[in-house]
Amino acid sequence: xxxxxxxxxxxxxxxxxxxxxxxxxxxxxxxxxxxxxxxxxxxxxxxxxxxxxxxxxxxxxxxxxxxxxxxxxxxxxxxxxxxxxxxxxxxxxxxxxxxxxxxxxxxxxxxxxxxxxxxxxxxxxx
Amino acid sequence: xxxxxxxxxxxxxxxxxxxxxxxxxxxxxxxxxxxxxxxxxxxxxxxxxxxxxxxxxxxxxxxxxxxxxxxxxxxxxxxxxxxxxxxxxxxxxxxxxxxxxxxxxxxxxxxxxxxxxxxxxxxxxxxxxxxxxxxxxxxxxxxxxxxxxxxxxxxxxxxxxxxxxxxxxxxxxxxxxxxxxxxxxxxxxxxxxxxxxxxxxxxxxxxxxxxxxxxxxxxxxxxxxxxxxxxxxxxxxxxxxxxxxxxxxxxxxxxxxxxxxxxxxxxxxxxxxxxxxxxxxxxxxxxxxxxxxxxxxxxxxxxxxxxxxxxxxxxxxxxxxxxxxxxxxxxxxxxxxxxxxxxxxxxxxxxxxxxxxxxxxxxxxxxxxxxxxxxxxxxxxxxxxxxxxxxxxxxxxxxxxxxxxxxxxxxxxxxxxxxxxxxxxxxxxxxxxxxxxxxxxxxxxxxxxxx
Numbered sequence: 001x002x003x004x005x006x007x008x009x010x011x012x013x014x015x016x017x018x019x020x021x022x023x024x025x026x027x028x029x030x031x032x033x034x035x036x037x038x039x040x041x042x043x044x045x046x047x048x049x050x051x052x053x054x055x056x057x058x059x060x061x062x063x064x065x066x067x068x069x070x071x072x073x074x075x076x077x078x079x080x081x082x083x084x085x086x087x088x089x090x091x092x093x094x095x096x097x098x099x100x101x102x103x104x105x106x107x108x109x110x111x112x113x114x115x116x117x118x119x120x121x122x123x124x125x126x
Numbered sequence: 127x128x129x130x131x132x133x134x135x136x137x138x139x140x141x142x143x144x145x146x147x148x149x150x151x152x153x154x155x156x157x158x159x160x161x162x163x164x165x166x167x168x169x170x171x172x173x174x175x176x177x178x179x180x181x182x183x184x185x186x187x188x189x190x191x192x193x194x195x196x197x198x199x200x201x202x203x204x205x206x207x208x209x210x211x212x213x214x215x216x217x218x219x220x221x222x223x224x225x226x227x228x229x230x231x232x233x234x235x236x237x238x239x240x241x242x243x244x245x246x247x248x249x250x251x252x253x254x255x256x257x258x259x260x261x262x263x264x265x266x267x268x269x270x271x272x273x274x275x276x277x278x279x280x281x282x283x284x285x286x287x288x289x290x291x292x293x294x295x296x297x298x299x300x301x302x303x304x305x306x307x308x309x310x311x312x313x314x315x316x317x318x319x320x321x322x323x324x325x326x327x328x329x330x331x332x333x334x335x336x337x338x339x340x341x342x343x344x345x346x347x348x349x350x351x352x353x354x355x356x357x358x359x360x361x362x363x364x365x366x367x368x369x370x371x372x373x374x375x376x377x378x379x380x381x382x383x384x385x386x387x388x389x390x391x392x393x394x395x396x397x398x399x400x401x402x403x404x405x406x407x408x409x410x411x412x413x414x415x416x417x418x419x420x421x422x423x424x425x426x427x428x429x430x431x432x433x434x435x436x437x438x439x440x441x442x443x444x445x446x447x448x449x450x451x452x453x454x455x456x457x458x459x460x461x462x463x464x465x466x467x468x469x470x471x472x473x474x475x476x477x478x479x480x481x482x483x484x485x486x487x488x489x490x491x492x493x494x495x496x497x498x499x500x501x502x503x504x505x506x507x508x509x510x511x512x513x514x515x516x517x518x519x520x521x522x523x524x525x526x527x528x529x530x531x532x533x534x535x536x537x538x539x540x541x542x543x544x545x546x547x548x549x550x551x552x553x554x555x556x557x558x559x560x561x562x563x564x565x566x567x568x569x570x571x572x573x574x575x576x577x
Binding site: 022025026027028029077080081084085088089092093095096099 | 194196197200204517520521524525527528529531532535536
């Protein structure tokens with residue numbers, strides 16, 4: 001039973017971390033991405049621990065193996081969803097930033113939003 | 127600048143601040159109104175030059191909305207994805223119960239029973255009871271196949287009805303937008319009415335749940351709505367209704383003139399329904415028909431190669447009508463038990479042909495899979511399609527929340543912000559009100575002095 005707890009627990013914790021990350025990503029803001037990043041790092045730590053346990057030759061019964069596989073399948077889906085949310089947040093923010101740049105600075109000849117330029121002035125004193 | 131000029135300037139400022147308070151108050155009152163975007167009063171300084179008699183002051187050129195069309199578009203695009211995923215998941219959920227994967231009921235259970243009856247017959251090839259048992263299980267198998275086909279037909283009918291309902295909803299929402307366009311054309315004040323703006327955007331967001339479209343705002347504030355970016359739904363005060371054609375093998379969406387525009391409805395609930403009705407479901411029906419036809423043809427083929435108890439060539443046990451679909455029309459013929467060809471031509475009274483029938487249970491018959499294996503793959507495909515749809519639904523729901531959060535951040539009403547604005551305007555209003563009161567008293571004193 002101790003072996004079962006050691007093997008299944010990291011996957012469950014990683015899933016919980018991913019859900020926390022997804023909750024952060026409901027707001028497509030920089031702070032949200034930073035918060036999500038912290039949870040993702042924790043999820044990675046749990047998965048590294050799981051990989052170490054499995055590599056060390058932890059014995060698994062058929063039932064434990066089946067349950068672990070199911071949890072890992074769920075984890076995969078949650079990871080894909082978290083990735084989609086990160087991409088979605090980036091898409092929204094990038095689009096908004098482009099709009100703001102265009103509103104503030106207009107467009108380039110290629111139709112891209114222009115970036116603000118730093119004004120320089122040359123004075124000659126003699 | 128004279129005293130009256132100052133009075134005029136202060137009175138004008140008071141009116142502006144009064145208007146600003148009304149705008150802020152309206153924002154707070156409508157915080158929960160669907161589609162409402164907070165407004166702000168635009169302020170501009172008037173020219174001030176006492177030497178030229180310009181009294182200065184403040185005036186308002188009008189009210190501006192905080193609404194971001196970028197954020198609104200982002201929400202609508204994700205609403206379209208959500209609508210598609212939601213509808214697809216709902217339709218596939220209806221199919222799941224019809225495909226048993228446990229092997230104990232439905233088609234797999236019936237296949238098991240049929241081949242078990244053949245195994246029993248192989249032991250006593252000339253026993254009438256065993257022969258009758260095979261026919262009985264064949265009837266049971268045909269019945270389960272027809273049941274599954276009927277269930278898929280009911281799912282198709284349900285999808286057809288949903289398509290009609292969805293088209294009605296689209297036409298209804300387009301009607302709301304058309305009515306708002308009419309209001310905008312008839313009353314110029316509607317262009318700055320936040321209520322009209324809120325109703326417009328609410329209708330647009332609701333419409334995005336049903337179908338993908340694009341909008342063009344005209345100079346008079348009216349909206350042109352194009353389904354799939356191509357087919358007009360609303361232009362000015364005119365609406366162009368779409369309708370569904372569901373009598374054929376595929377469901378079709380047609381515009382007002384009867385032209386087919388099905389391919390343009392690729393997202394939203396309508397896109398999901400069309401995808402399910404015209405692609406996903408026919409694929410499953412086709413696979414089921416293939417299974418039914420293969421079972422019938424192979425069993426009949428083996429029986430035709432043997433002889434019955436009277437030494438006659440074997441007759442067909444199963445029959446079906448390809449025009450109606452093999453699964454929907456699969457039935458057992460009027461073959462009697464003694465007419466089942468259990469023996470090979472060269473060994474009358476034997477069980478050679480029965481053994482060949484029994485070998486079908488593990489034989490790779492369809493795409494390298496046995497009948498049970500093929501059915502299992504079909505059931506797994508249904509399950510996988512449903513799982514994918516549910517995953518897509520969860521993801522699209524969260525992406526929609528993301529877009530709404532961005533929209534609220536940009537254009538939503540925040541109580542904190544409005545409270546601060548109210549305090550700011552209240553302070554400015556109080557200051558201007560005091561100035562007007564002082565000037566009024568000074569004017570009375572001066573008049574009395576002149577008298």
